[in-house]
Amino acid sequence: MNSSIHLINPASDYPSYYGADVLGAHIGSPAALVADLTIATIAGMVSQDMQVSLLDENISPVNYNIDADIIGITGRVSQHNRMITIADEFRQRGKTVIIGGPFATLCPEIVRPHCDILVRGEIEGISSALFEDLRTGVWKNEYIGGRPDLSETAMPRWNLYKNDRALIGSIQTSRGCPFECEFCDTIQYVGRRQRYKPVPSIIKELDQLYQHGYRVIFIADDNFTASRSRAREVLISLGAWNRQQKSGSVSFATQVSIDAAKDEELLQMCADAGLAYVFIGIETPNEDSLRDSKKRQNLSMDLTGQISRFVEKGIAVMAGMIVGFDSDGPDIFEKQYEFASSLPVPMFSLGALVAPAATPLYDRMKSEGRLLKGDAAIASMTPWDTNIIPKLMTRREMLEGIRDLSERLYTPAAFAERVVQFIRNARVNPENDFGREHGTIEQFTGRSVEMDSARLLSHLRRNSTDQKEMWSIIQRELHKKPGVSLVVLTMLLQYMQARYMIESIKNV
Secondary structure, eight states: OOOEEEEEEOOOSSOOTTOOHHHHHHTSOOOEEEOOHHHHHHHTTSOTTSEEEEEETTTSOOOTTOOOSEEEEEOOGGGHHHHHHHHHHHHHTTOEEEEESHHHHHOHHHHGGGOSEEEESOSGGGHHHHHHHHHHTOOOSEEEOOOOOGGGOOOOOGGGSOGGGEEEEEEOOEEOOSOOOTTOSHHHHHOSSOEEOOHHHHHHHHHHHHHTTOSEEEEOOSOTTSSHHHHHHHHHHHHHHHHTOTTOOOEEEEEEOGGGGGOHHHHHHHHHHTEEEEEEEEEOSOHHHHHHTTOGGGSSSOHHHHHHHHHHTTOEEEEEEEEOOTTOOTTHHHHHHHHHHTSSOOEEEEEEOOOOTTSHHHHHHHHTTOBOOGGGGSOOOOTTOOSBOOSSSOHHHHHHHHHHHHHHHTSHHHHHHHHHHHHHHOOOOTTOOTTTSOSSGGGSSOOHHHHHHHHHHHGGGTSOHHHHHHHHHHHHHHHHOGGGHHHHHHHHHHHHHHHHHHHHHTTO
């Protein structure tokens, strides 16, 4: 019989915009930007008579000598090399290894040789059978899940996670996205029909995260505002819950589509609930590219004006930006830079267009003979690389252009200018009260990761002359509007991560 399982979230194969690698590099204390919801949730599904332990490799190194019968590994395409390395090492040591998650589902033929048990699809509907089989030691080599009702999702076991080393908590209220962007693998994994978690379950999870000290929580939905009626229902509950908290309110972050800006009432409800930060896939101002990639929700729209509507409600925007669409020529890099510079958006996640496995874009590129061969066909690229052969520029023009654009976006002067635009245009939202009385992150709840983040930010005052000047400019603006300090401090941490990422992969 198997009596114990160790669940692992591997580190990414390369630094990204969404990590906190910079803390480990400069402070010496590794941390996660967002607490890993997947392993905490799976832990809640494990049979009660099995011991379970968690490891987020962003926080702690893998212990290959751990006393556990079974090793469970999950991950996305950006983690796939690390997943395989960890799995192979544990199997050499005689452990039974399970691999599941998005990459295992979309690329099972790559994962299959590296595990004893392959889990494809979402796990909720098959968890009882899987963990019972593991407990008895009579298991199948593959389990295939479907797309379950989210009422079946277990309460995450955050008590097993190192919460003092993750800056942001995580919760999911829905899965799925109704749009059909050609390059998106999320809808291939979780589908276009949205499924919703019951509101009482959401509140219970929020209570747990709050008790563990999180005061910023990421709502990890694929598209939080895709269903306006559902979003309103959740926002009302989030706002009511937030106003009841005795030790300060929570600031929320999530992912939305730009079309939400058309709904004035919805934006106000977002602000009232405490939503402080949203990620929006802007991708490009090139309408031909949006049309070709079926990003229709961004068409026939004043993107600049719609983004400004979020900011005017006190909601900061992080914008996704992509270059390398079929309609993009060598001039796209300057167009994107000018577009970015016109927006009150300090942070952009810039990447080359890639074709993830199982997407319509992958199939189209394959049929056109425009996919790179071998391992390079897997879309686990650095943000500056692609598995696609560009159409209107050479590969060299593409790679050199995106590297140059990345550097230009994150020069201290360019970043400071965009932060100033944000501060001057942002409304102070009384529902997000962090930062109004305090100027530093360590004063939120005193968790070690918050104090280390404050120490990291202090490096800006001691770095290059350009960064010192950037810090001074931003500080002068914040003195005029201290109510946006929390989100600006978050942006500065993201800026430092972006600079760390750029320096780390510059020569890759």
